[in-house]
Amino acid sequence: MSTTSLLLPEPSPVPAPVSPSVLVTARDLTRIWGRGAAAQIGISDVDLDLRRGELVALIGPSGSGKSTLGSLLAGIDQPTSGSLVVGGARIDRMRPDRLATWRGEHVGIVFQDFHLLPTLTALENVELAIELGAGRVGRRERRARARESLEQVGLDELARKLPAQMSGGEQQRVGIARAMVREPALLVADEPTGSLDQANGHEVFELLTGLAHHGTTIVFITHDLALANDADRVVAMIDGRIESITERGEH
């Protein structure tokens, strides 16, 4: 132990991004729920770098920690220890409100259960994401951008439908439109095809692939190995740890 370490707290092991192309840097990322004997480990000592514009598939059996890692990357949960830097922001230390603002500005999230606001129409759901995003956007522009986003997912005709009036696949496409309308740097999709049939699942995956081509880093959590094989990298998890990281072509 050095003299310095006796006088100063040990610096947190947060390396700067290895290169400008790296968007996400996770080091020793650990998430534990509960304490003592009742403690439940979500993930443990995860190290991971994600590059800008890449499509990463997170795979693993149930309980392997992939959804936990996805939640941490999306900023809807915070680690018990370790560091997490996204786009230069140390999000593991952010207070809830600051984190909410950060999410609004930099992250898009697609949920397995869609989580659309049930009382808002498809268009309004997408508009809401713009409203909560960075900067003030006028009502007309907001509406135009939301329509454009819905067009991209092929739902412009259902803009005035409520979630309860749409099928699961349609709802998930609205969820994607909502996530991508802010053109986020990072998009985390937690089993977005889990509630969909094969055809709808492929459609959703194609949409996400298209987004990655536009520079958005996509983290795609799935059980579907066929879809995962089309990702740039596949991160396999087991028992809360990263078992392997496979680049495209090595699959």
Add this chain to the structure above:
Amino acid sequence: MSGILHQFRRAPGRILASIFALALAVGAIGVLAVPTVAGGTLHSAAERDGLADIIVATTPVDADQIARVAGLDGVVAAEGEAVLAVQTTDGIETDLIGLDFDGQTMDMLELTDGRMPADGDEIVTSPGFGAVGDRVVVDDAVFEIVGHGGTLWWSDSAVAYADLDSVIARTGGTNRLVITAVDDGVDELRAIADATRDVLADSGDAYTEFPVYLPAGSTPIDADIEQVSTLIGLLGVVAGLVALVLLASTTTTLITERTREVAVMRALGGRARPLRRRLRRIAMAITAVALAIGLPLGVLISNLIARMVLQEFVGVTPDLAIDWWVLAASAIGALVGARLVAARAAARVTRLPLAEALRDREGSPYGRSLSQRLAARVPTGGLFGRLAARASIRRPARTVAVVVQIAAAVGAAFLVPSLVTSVNGFNDATTAPWTWESLTESRDPGLPFDVAALAERDDVEVGVYSFGEIDDWEVDVFGFGPDTRYFESELESGRWPSAGSREAMLSAGFADRRGHDVGDMITIELASGPAEYRVVGTADDAGRALYVDRDVLAIDLGVPGGANVIWSSDPAPALDLPVATTVLTADEMEAASRAGRDSIVLVFGAIGVIVAGVAALAVISSMTVSLYERRHELAALQAIGARRRRLRGLLVRELVPIGLLGVAGGLALGALGTRGIIGSFETSNAVDIGVVDATAAIPFITVGTLAVLVLLAAVVTRSVGRRPLAVTLRGAA
């Protein structure tokens, strides 16, 4: 039982909040028991004390006359008591009550400590008069306090009780007659009182005050208790209404939130009927637990308020009492209500299309009804405004329930000050015609003042004040000298009575309600018997009074040239009078009136606070449950970037219109309630009281209600953020 334990483990905070709120609501219904508890105490005290059926002050009479009265038909017993107005050396004005401690059967003295007087120089006093063993000098005689106690009749006064003979030695005879009748119906008692008057008249004696009749085991303040009961009953009904709404919303929520769970059971083959039964049982079990807490709480609340009422208005401290009817009705009402609501909610949950129920966590997809779809077509306001508006439309029953709960709280909060302002207005109107600075009253019964002796004084005016009955209604009777200077009432119709005539002016409200017009002859029952007057005018005085010529009234009362009150423009007029008197200044009367109002405010304020508190709890409970149901929605909002400030803003937008609706409804409810209560008082008292709405309270109530709702939004928003979003969104409840 395992069902409720399972439910409790799922959401202990919510279940406890529901149980507590429901228990408090059931407890608040306990205010309905207050009249019974209070009345029961009074009647048991009346029975214990041997309260007479007829009580009347007389000129001093001897034992023979009392024996003749006791021998009248229908009389069980007649006894004499002696009452002497005295003053201690400390300047305390009191009455020395002479009782036959050994032989009496009525007005039994109940000791709280010490012993009964054994000698003529020993007294028992009300508590606070002095300690046992103290010596008190009363009108130059020394008495030793040997005990504390009292009788129901004198319970609201600080008096001293002494041996009958020692008081008779000063009064010259018994001057208070108490009679128990075989049949205590009103007509029988009046007949006995008339016969007694005749017996006394045979020997030149008379009543000096109007007799008090206590028919059918009633007590002197039964009428007051009845009026107080009307108020309490109304507030109890409000509490009951709130309790029902709360019960309905809690039960519905407890069942509805299990929609998905029930759907899974149905999908696995569970039959609807057993599932419905199970859901009903859970609701019933929670209601039963709430009752187990709420019923004892109701007993406590009713006894506390009855104690406040009796101590404030009667000076009696009641024992613990229980109104089993209210208790049973609360329990049955809550259980039946819970059963009905649970059955409806359970039926709805088990009839939802299975696929839909399995998909929707909240069990209430938006867009099913036309109103919801129409609301979605109205893109007015900002996105958060639409979210707020549609959240209210999404669950109309709950929105209405919250509005009703807020209305109940606001109604209670507005009713109490409105009653106070109305009572204040009535008191002001009652005293407004009087312009005197001091009122000197004889403390001895009868008309002991000599009008002629004070006729030359410019600063005083001598008058007669008595009680009488017109159409069986008690009325104040005032006898004024010619050109009275101290009573300046507006005439509603007709004119003032002429000096020396048998003409009378009647309170306008009373005349109107009883159908007496100018020109009518009316008969008034006085202490001395019936007397007839012609109504020549009606006065706008808010009272129930008859105004006549002083000298004519004195003759009717059997004391020509006598009087018993002196009005003066001087707060402390120099008067040399032959009897003990009480001087009341205008300031003192105002202070006494204020003290009376304070008592009313205290009692009804306490009940109002309970009702408003229950309603506020109900609102909080409903809103908390509602927000719990929407936790996924709120978490999703946060996940896409909504800060807590945004969530708070959303909830405020939701709550404020609901709050304003509730405030509007509550103010209307409070105003209607005030009119109902005042109207019932006006009918039951045959007087004009008038409603004065406490409009000054409206801004406070409105701002207070909105502040509570904003605070609620802030608290809920804070609690929403405690759980990691990821956990909430995953639905791990």
